[in-house]
Structure formats: structure tokens, C-alpha cells
Amino acid sequence: MTGGPAVLVGIDGGGTRARLRLATPEGALLAEGEGGPANIATDAGQAWDSIRQALELALSRAGLSGAEYRLVAVAGLAGAEVSGAMARFLARPALFARLDIVSDAYTSCVGAHAGEDGAMIAAGTGMVGLAIAGGATRRVGGWGFPQGDEGGGAWIGLEAVRLMLCAGDGRAQRTVLSEAVRARLADEGAEPMLWAVGARAADFARLTPLVCTLAEQGDAQARGLLARAGAEIEALLAALRAADGFGALPCCLLGGLAPVLRPYLSAGVQAGLSVPRGHAIDGAMLLARRLHEAAPEAPGDSQPE
Known part of the structure; x- marks a missing residue:
């Protein structure tokens, strides 16, 4: 997991299911895997189990052994902005050599605009708006149900x-x-x-x-x-x-x-309204590529604060 060639991992974890994608640093798709719900605010343990399930499935489909590769991951997870949720998730055994966690709204916006500045409104079980401009982020809505998420x-x-x-x-x-x-x-x-x-x-x-x-x-x-x-x-x-x-x-x-x-x-x-150029999983992969390029040889675990 911490040595060998790098494999990029993008994760889209929502309240219903988790999607995980493996790719080479050059962008070649290796495989994808699926798991159960991955909202780290409502159940961090279930989210970890779902992501592990998706990872194992993707590695199996790609014919890879996780122990032989350095997995560099970015996960866009529902509930990531809730106080304590990320810490509860990271308290479980590490699955990746490097891992950055952001909100699923953030990866959705990055994916929708292919990494360029833009805004998005996600209308699903909940409702949230997020915009990225010049490195700054603005979020409106999406404060949880039933106190928020109006329109979802x-x-x-x-x-x-x-x-x-x-x-x-x-x-x-x-x-x-x-x-x-x-x-x-x-x-x-x-x-x-x-x-x-x-x-x-x-x-x-x-x-x-x-x-x-x-x-x-x-x-x-x-x-x-x-x-x-x-x-x-x-x-x-x-x-x-x-x-x-x-x-x-x-x-x-x-x-x-x-x-x-x-x-x-x-x-x-x-x-x-603009036509989306990608999905949340695409945004996670783009961010994983940036994470790898920022420090391609960084050893060991790197967890967000």
C-alpha cells in the first residue's frame, strides 16, 4: 500500500453508495468498484466498510494487489464537513498510502467543470450549491435534513x-x-x-x-x-x-x-445552465492526479487535518 508504483484512486461516497476508480498517473483507467453508503457523518464505520469493499472489488477487477502499489486517493464524501466526522473515519485502518478527504459537493463541482472555475447545484436527497473561483470556495444550503436541504x-x-x-x-x-x-x-x-x-x-x-x-x-x-x-x-x-x-x-x-x-x-x-463536463468521480480523479503531481514520491500516509 505504501511502496511500489503509484496508482491513483478517486472516490465518490454518498448516502446511498460509494464509487471508486483506479487509474494510472497518466490517466489510463484500470478498473472501478462499488460499495454501500459512505456518509461519514451518519456512520463512519459503514463508510469505511463501503470504501474498502469498493477498493477490493476494483483491485480484483484490475488484477492488482494493493500491497504492491502506492495508492494515492482523493475521496469526496458526504458528511465530510461535519465536525468530528473525518476524524472518526480516519481512526480506522488506513486503506491508502495518501488520502485527502473533501466533500462530495466539492468533487461534484470540480468534475462538472473539469477542474476549472464554476458553480453547481446538486439536487438529490438533499440540496446544496457550491462554487469555486480562483481557489476560493463558496457554499450555500446543504445544511442537513430536516433543518435544511430545502428542495431536495x-x-x-x-x-x-x-x-x-x-x-x-x-x-x-x-x-x-x-x-x-x-x-x-x-x-x-x-x-x-x-x-x-x-x-x-x-x-x-x-x-x-x-x-x-x-x-x-x-x-x-x-x-x-x-x-x-x-x-x-x-x-x-x-x-x-x-x-x-x-x-x-x-x-x-x-x-x-x-x-x-x-x-x-x-x-x-x-x-x-451549463452542461456538466464530468461527474463527482471525475472530479475526485482529477484531484488525485493533482495530489500525486504535487509530491509524486512522498512516502507514507498523508491524512488531512
Whole structure:
């Protein structure tokens, strides 16, 4: 792991799965591997297990032995900005000769703009905006669910549940959306009025496809909910561009909800969005290459503070 030729490792670790890519310092792809959830704030041990699983799978597919190579890695991990999360992850046995950890939002932005200055808004289970300009970074939103992440999949699911609860106890009239949510939860064997107690962000996000389906069918309440999510995207974009030096940056809309929510943006905002030039895993690989080139022969472990 600490000696021999260098192999670059890029990692994209989110709340649902981890992706890992191996490449030569010259950029030749060797193999990829996959693992489970890798949010180091919610469960650092699970994240370590997921990344180890992805690494072992990628090494096997490439026909390599990790002990014979110096693995230089950059990991973009969900939860990296949470106090103590990185330390809990790094307390586990080292998997790489060198490792830098950044947020998954950062690698997403780097990948979307191929390492150049730019901004991005990621619309998935959560919602976050990030911009990079001249080495400076600006972040808006993405402060976690339920206190933040407005407009993301978990938020959409929570708002749908709130509508169902109000209709269920008579504070509001029952609607197509409220009854669809009630039926979905009941079909899963839950008591709909109590289901949300103890539910996590991913649980709420699983209701978002139901909202999207009803919106596609023309349901006004579902469409209104997605329109509110679209307004959150526009608010994030305005906040990103409000600071000096960030106003003219190209911006990409990323994440699983991007194609769903894009039609709910104003025509001007839609026209101003850029096409992503890469993904989070591409950003992690680009940063791993920079890390290796900065000190290609550096021995031993290098962990971030």
C-alpha cells in the first residue's frame, strides 16, 4: 500500500453508495468498484466498510494487489464537513498510502467543470450549491435534513407527508396527493399517521417518485410542490452568485432530481445552465492526479487535518 508504483484512486461516497476508480498517473483507467453508503457523518464505520469493499472489488477487477502499489486517493464524501466526522473515519485502518478527504459537493463541482472555475447545484436527497473561483470556495444550503436541504428529495417527501397528516386529522381537505401518500405508506405495512416518527432522510426521499408521477399526470398540488423545489434552486443560485468574484461563473444543475426539477425553473435560469463536463468521480480523479503531481514520491500516509 505504501511502496511500489503509484496508482491513483478517486472516490465518490454518498448516502446511498460509494464509487471508486483506479487509474494510472497518466490517466489510463484500470478498473472501478462499488460499495454501500459512505456518509461519514451518519456512520463512519459503514463508510469505511463501503470504501474498502469498493477498493477490493476494483483491485480484483484490475488484477492488482494493493500491497504492491502506492495508492494515492482523493475521496469526496458526504458528511465530510461535519465536525468530528473525518476524524472518526480516519481512526480506522488506513486503506491508502495518501488520502485527502473533501466533500462530495466539492468533487461534484470540480468534475462538472473539469477542474476549472464554476458553480453547481446538486439536487438529490438533499440540496446544496457550491462554487469555486480562483481557489476560493463558496457554499450555500446543504445544511442537513430536516433543518435544511430545502428542495431536495427528502424535503419533497416531508412536505408530502405533512399534507397527508393535515388531511388525515381534518385540518385540510383530502386530495389526490394526500391519499396517494397515505396509500403508499399503508401498503408498506405502516400506520400512515405515525410513519414519520423516526424516519430518516432517505425514507422521506423514497416518496419523491410518487410526487413526481402525480405531477406528470397533471396533479396541481404535486406540481406546486415541485415548483417550490425549483424556487429553492433559484434561491441557491442567486446566493452563490451574490458574492464578489462569483457572479459570472457557469453553473450546472446536477443530481438525480436535476431532470425532474429543471422544467420548474424560470426560462432565464434554464437557458443559463451549463452542461456538466464530468461527474463527482471525475472530479475526485482529477484531484488525485493533482495530489500525486504535487509530491509524486512522498512516502507514507498523508491524512488531512
